[in-house]
Amino acid sequence: MKPSLIAVITAFAVSACGQFTDTSGGGGGSSTFPSRNLEIMAPAAAGGGWDLTARSMQSALKDEKIVDKSIEVSNVVGAGGATGLAQLLSKGQGDPHQWMVTGLVMIGAAERAKNNTDLTKTTPIATLTAEAEAIVVRADSKYQNIKQLVDDFKANPAAIKWGGGSAGGSDHLVVAVLAKAAGADVKKIQYVGYSGGGEAKAGILSGDVTAGVSGVSEFKANIQAGQMRLLAVTSPAGKEGAPSLKESGYDAELMNWRCVVAGPGLSEADRTAVVNTVDKMHNSAKWKEALAKQGWEDFYKKDSEAKDFIAAETKRIKDLVKELGLS
Amino acid sequence: MIDLLNGFATVLQPINLVFAALGVTIGTLVGVLPGIGPALTIALLLPITFNFDDPTGAFIMFAGIYYGAMYGGSTTSILLNTPGESASVATAIEGHLMARRGRARAALATSAIGSFVAGLISTVLLAFVAKPIGDLAVKFQAADYFALAVLAMVSVTALLGASLVRGLISLVLGLFLGLVGLDQVTGQTRFTFGAPVLTEGIGITIVIVGLFAIGEVLYVASRVRTGHDTIEPLEKARLRTGYMSREDWSRSWRPWLRGAAIGFPFGALPAGGAEVPTFLSYTFEKRRAERAGRDDFGRGAIEGVAGPEAANNASFSGVLVPLLTLGLPTSATAAVMLAAFQIFNLQPGPQLFQTSSELVWALIASLFVGNVLLLVLNLPLIQIWVKVLLVPRPLLYGGILVLATLGVYSLSGNVLQVFIAYGVGVLGYFMRRHDFPIAPVILGVILGPMMETQLRRALVISDGNFGAIVSRPLTLVILALAVLSLLLPYAPGVLGRLRGRRTEAKKLVFSDED
Numbered sequence: 001m002k003p004s005l006i007a008v009i010t011a012f013a014v015s016a017c018g019q020f021t022d023t024s025g026g027g028g029g030s031s032t033f034p035s036r037n038l039e040i041m042a043p044a045a046a047g048g049g050w051d052l053t054a055r056s057m058q059s060a061l062k063d064e065k066i067v068d069k070s071i072e073v074s075n076v077v078g079a080g081g082a083t084g085l086a087q088l089l090s091k092g093q094g095d096p097h098q099w100m101v102t103g104l105v106m107i108g109a110a111e112r113a114k115n116n117t118d119l120t121k122t123t124p125i126a127t128l129t130a131e132a133e134a135i136v137v138r139a140d141s142k143y144q145n146i147k148q149l150v151d152d153f154k155a156n157p158a159a160i161k162w163g164g165g166s167a168g169g170s171d172h173l174v175v176a177v178l179a180k181a182a183g184a185d186v187k188k189i190q191y192v193g194y195s196g197g198g199e200a201k202a203g204i205l206s207g208d209v210t211a212g213v214s215g216v217s218e219f220k221a222n223i224q225a226g227q228m229r230l231l232a233v234t235s236p237a238g239k240e241g242a243p244s245l246k247e248s249g250y251d252a253e254l255m256n257w258r259c260v261v262a263g264p265g266l267s268e269a270d271r272t273a274v275v276n277t278v279d280k281m282h283n284s285a286k287w288k289e290a291l292a293k294q295g296w297e298d299f300y301k302k303d304s305e306a307k308d309f310i311a312a313e314t315k316r317i318k319d320l321v322k323e324l325g326l327s
Numbered sequence: 328m329i330d331l332l333n334g335f336a337t338v339l340q341p342i343n344l345v346f347a348a349l350g351v352t353i354g355t356l357v358g359v360l361p362g363i364g365p366a367l368t369i370a371l372l373l374p375i376t377f378n379f380d381d382p383t384g385a386f387i388m389f390a391g392i393y394y395g396a397m398y399g400g401s402t403t404s405i406l407l408n409t410p411g412e413s414a415s416v417a418t419a420i421e422g423h424l425m426a427r428r429g430r431a432r433a434a435l436a437t438s439a440i441g442s443f444v445a446g447l448i449s450t451v452l453l454a455f456v457a458k459p460i461g462d463l464a465v466k467f468q469a470a471d472y473f474a475l476a477v478l479a480m481v482s483v484t485a486l487l488g489a490s491l492v493r494g495l496i497s498l499v500l501g502l503f504l505g506l507v508g509l510d511q512v513t514g515q516t517r518f519t520f521g522a523p524v525l526t527e528g529i530g531i532t533i534v535i536v537g538l539f540a541i542g543e544v545l546y547v548a549s550r551v552r553t554g555h556d557t558i559e560p561l562e563k564a565r566l567r568t569g570y571m572s573r574e575d576w577s578r579s580w581r582p583w584l585r586g587a588a589i590g591f592p593f594g595a596l597p598a599g600g601a602e603v604p605t606f607l608s609y610t611f612e613k614r615r616a617e618r619a620g621r622d623d624f625g626r627g628a629i630e631g632v633a634g635p636e637a638a639n640n641a642s643f644s645g646v647l648v649p650l651l652t653l654g655l656p657t658s659a660t661a662a663v664m665l666a667a668f669q670i671f672n673l674q675p676g677p678q679l680f681q682t683s684s685e686l687v688w689a690l691i692a693s694l695f696v697g698n699v700l701l702l703v704l705n706l707p708l709i710q711i712w713v714k715v716l717l718v719p720r721p722l723l724y725g726g727i728l729v730l731a732t733l734g735v736y737s738l739s740g741n742v743l744q745v746f747i748a749y750g751v752g753v754l755g756y757f758m759r760r761h762d763f764p765i766a767p768v769i770l771g772v773i774l775g776p777m778m779e780t781q782l783r784r785a786l787v788i789s790d791g792n793f794g795a796i797v798s799r800p801l802t803l804v805i806l807a808l809a810v811l812s813l814l815l816p817y818a819p820g821v822l823g824r825l826r827g828r829r830t831e832a833k834k835l836v837f838s839d840e841d
Contacts, residue, residue, distance in 0.1 A: 045370060052670065076740060079526045083741070112509075112516070113526065161788050167513055192469075192784050193511055198656040198665060205465040205653070208788055221654055221676025293672050 031269035033096040033277070038071045040260075041100045043084020045077050053128065053258050054101040056290035057281060064284040066277060080109030080169075085117055092263020096270040099125070103258035107317040108168045120314050122261040123271060124306040126278045129291065130255040130299035132235035133174045134216045134242070136228040138204055141211075146232040146248045149211060150182045157188035163200050163209030167193035168321060170256045171200070171213040174234055176320050178245060181252035186323045204228065215256060216240060217295055235297075257299055257313075259306060275303045331454055334688030338696050343387050347693060350388035351700045354395020355708075359403050361540040361727065362532050362734030364412030365396035366659035373667060382671035383686055387693040389667065393643055393660060394697045398442060398705055401636055405434045406715050409540040409727055411734070413531050414601035414639045416769050417609040419539065420486075421624065421631025428627045431716060435709045436570035437579045437629055438636040439702060444580075445587035445637035446698040449644035452591055454691050458680075460595050460645075461652030467596060469784035470796050474805035475596070476778035480770075482812045483606045488764035489625075497763050500754075501771020504529050511776070512783045524743045529751075531772050532738060537748040538765050540731040542755020544724045549756070551720050570709060571629075579633040582612050586637025593638075594645020600658035601642040602773045606766075608634035644694065650675055651687060 040058060042051040054073045061067045076084035084100060092098035102119065110118045135146065143149040153160045157179070164171025172191050179186045192209050194200040201219070204212035205227060212219070212228070216239070222228045223240070230242040234254045238244045245252040262274055281287055282300055291298055301309050337343065357368045369389050379385045397414065404410040405422035418438065425434040452460075467475075487494025507518045508528025519525035571579065586608045593604035612630040616623065624631055642658075649655035654676035656662035668675050673683055680687055715723065735748045758765060782796075789795030797803050 048666065074740075077527070078524060078741065082526075083524070114521070158790060166509075166511065190787055190790075192787050195511065198654060198662065201653065202465055202467075202649070202655050203469070203784075206468045208468045208784065217674070221674040221678055225676065225678050294669075295672065 031096070031267070031273040033270050033273040034067055034069045036097055037069055038067055039098050040071065040073050041076055041084055041088065041098065042073060043076050043078075043081040043088075043100060043102060043106070045075055049258065050081070050101045050103065051075060052294060053260075053296075056287070056294070057101070057128075057260065060281050060284050060286040060290060061277070063286050064281070066280045066284065079113045081106045082109045082113035082115065082117070085110055085119070085122075086113075086115060088261070088263050089117055089121055094265040094267070095263055096266055096274050099260050099262050099274075101128075101258060101260050104170055104173075104254075104256050104313065104317065107314050108170075108173070108321050111318055111321050112168060118314055118318070119261065120311050121264055123264060123266045124303075124310045125260045125262055125271075125274055126282065126302040126306050127257055127259040127299055127309060128282070129296040130235075130257040131215050131217065131297060132233045132239060132244075132255060133170060133213055134219050134233050134240070135174070135178075135231045135245075136204065136212045136219050136223065137210065137231060138207060139227055139229055141229065143211070143231065144229075146243070146245065146250075149231060150178065150184075150250065153179070154182055154184045157184050158190055160211065161190050161192055161209040162211055162213060163192045163194060163203045164213035165193065165200060166195060167191060168324070169193075170254070172324065173317065173320055174213045174252075174254050176324050177234075177252040177254050178250060180320075180323075181245070181250040186320075187325065189324070255299065259310065261310075271303070278302065330684060330688045331692060333685065334690075334692030335695075337383060337685065337689040338387060338692040343384055343689075343693070344696070346384045346388040347391045347696050347700055348704075350391020351395040351697060351704055352391075354392035354397075355399040355402075355701075355705065356395075357392075358396030358399025358411060360399075360734050361403065361409050361411045361731040362536040362738055363396075364400060364414075364532065364659075365393045366412075366663050367532075367738060368392050368396050369660060369663045369667070373663065373670065382667075382673065383689045385667060385671070386664075386686065386690045387696075389664060390690065390693045391697045391700065394442070394446065394640070394694075394701045397639060397643070398439065398701055401438045401442075401639075402435060402712055405438065405632065406431055406712065407723075407727060408543050409731070410535060411532075411540075413535060413769060413773060414605055414642075415635075416535065416539075416602075416766055417486075417605040417635035418632055418639070420609065420766060421628050424625070424627035425629065425632065426627075426716065430627060430629075431713045432570040432709055433572070433575050433629060434627075434632050435712060436706070437575060437633045439705050439709070440571075441579065441583040441586065441633045441637040442640040443698050443702045444583045445590060445639075445641040446644070446694065446701075448584075448587045449591045449594075449641035450691060450694045450698070453644040453647055453694070457648050457652050460592070460648050464595050464649050464655075465653065466801070468799070468802075469781045469788060470799060470802045471805060472596075473778060473781040473785055473796065474802045474809065476774050476781060478805050478809040478812070479603045479607065480774050480778065481809050483610045483770060486606060486610065486764070486766045486770055488767075490762070493763045494767050497758065497765070497767035498771045501534075501768035501773075502775040503771075504534055504751075504768070505772045505775035505779075511780045512787065522743075524741060524747075529747060529772075530738070530744075531769070533735060533744055533748045534751055534772050535769060536731050536735055537751025538755035538758070538768060540727055541749060541752025542759060542765070544728045544731075545752060545756035546759040547720060547724050549760070551724075570706075575629055578629050582608070582630045582634035583637040585611065586634040586639075587641040589634075590638035590641030591645040594642030594657070595648040596645075596657065600646065601639045602769075604638040604642050605635040606770060608638040647690075647694075651679055651690075652676075654679075 040054045042054040044050045058071045058073050061071055076087055088100045106119055137143050162175045175189055176186050179189055194203055200212055200214055203209050219228055223230050230240055232245050232248055233239050233242055235244055236253055238247055357363050369392055400411040400415040401418050404415040404419035405426050408419050408423035410416045410419045422434045507525055509526050510517055516526055589608050590604040609631055612634040613624045646658050646661045649657055650661045656665045732745055735745050785795050
């Protein structure tokens, strides 16, 4: 179709409809965002981390009157999130009113879905939260600190059985990052994937696996009750009384971060408008309250900063997933 | 005890009673829809509770929803042979046969009262032995779960039906369907033909709705005009002993107790849930009946409804044991409830009884209240439910098809899943037409992946050494039980032959007498 033809059709449509509003923004011009309902998609089931993030955003945006249009949260389940990503890329093209909450786990999921999509094809708005992962052993384990565990792991990688969430997820990636930093063979990792943190806990407590990996909050109650010992966390600095991997001498860091993105092809003006909206939400008291209530760590990077971060993480995680032989 | 009484004090506040009643009603209504079970109902309602200030009300409502949805699911299983989730598949087998013989009221009543009895017993157990059972549950390692899956697989062969070959073909079909999707151990995709929609696997709910609801509709449609399909009219409405005759009562109460005894411990095992105990209870009751010389299994035996229904309800209290004491969700519903705990920033685990004891005891008390409310609401409703059977069949089954389609779509929001369900439904039609039993397919879909994943986990842990499967006493005992339950039925014949006597090749089934 030639540009002139499009112009004719558009002109015709405008004159025919009378009140035609241009939501796609076109090039340059000022943004009309928000001109209709806002849709925040969580590409996972209700009750999960992405869903909770989306709903917390919804209530902050609504209660603080940052957006005067109505806001809907939808759940698109499938392929570890890749189904939702594909939907955003096709239906959210150039539309500032369709957002998606996503994060680290999506990178591996998109890679495995093999449909040539990833997060860099979206328009990153901002990263919002991050959670450190924890490496634990059962309370009666002989390993008192992370160094003893990693030393044995290096000496004989197959002797250490790691347990955590499903294969290729953030927990598995932690083991891979640690193996690389310690100079152990990534291919020799013996990882037992459980469906979710709960089942993994059972595997650690029953002695199925040597060491367990999952989000810090997942193990908190068991650590406090003296059933598990926390050896290290994957954040830059230590927490919960344990050192970070970095502080223990392993150049390994991995945060389970979450972010909000919009569809591809947003105009400059629309993107700025959306970023400003999310910025206002991030500064609101209601959002801070949600962070405290859920125990989320604030991890805020917006616009181009978020874009660079997501691009860097996508490359790093994709390589890791390939090295683990998962894609 | 004081704690429990305080719990009752919390629950019996008017507003919480309203939540409980609301939950039971919503649960029953939604549970009637094929494909929408308690887990999905609670998940759908989670966002609403997001605005609650006090978690107690939300959890009381969830307990009500669970019981209601379970009961609603049994109702459609019995009346229409369309179980909505895996836990009521066992109920459908004899329950629907009873309904066809005009005994729908008795079937619904034994199911409601059995659920109530088992719910009470198992909640008492939950209140008093949660801690030791929880500790025991984490003693089970991957190899033990594998052994347990083997035990379940061989001991529920009664589900295979009259023809062993047909039963096995159905079972293998189920095992195959269970393979589709991401391999849990390596994350590789299997039988997905490159379609992202298949990477999640073919959900058990999709298979159940397809095989039962859609398959049943197609089958009924193919016969409704030919007059092959006759249903006996409902028997007399009110007996002096309620909806059940004196004989029904005396045949029901033991299966209720046995069902509760099977359901609670299985629910408490991480990897438990309601499927295995309901199937086991069915098998157990069937074998007892055979031993007693009764042959009404396959023609609508009330024991086949009473046992599985009791096991189903008891398993929920069992599921709460590891959830509350260890923070381990062992079923889909428990996983959603765990998410609900997290919304309120509560971390279920060893310390929950200390840190939020008020909430925990209120939850336990609400289970009692939910049970009572369910019975009070549903016994009178039986009169209304059975009217469903009076609806002209083309209308009724047309409606089921619509609801099944809606149910599948609301599960996934994906129209491809609807097509998969219809594909499975066509399969279900041909299975019915050619006398293949349906239940073994479900068994395969549930037990196959469990057996495979646990075996492979055990092998990763033991560096590929198969010896690991027999290296622990617990594993060995469970496997020995499995071998026994496979061989025991043939023992009298073999023994008799060894003694040189001529015996009729009679099968021995569980030797105890009550």
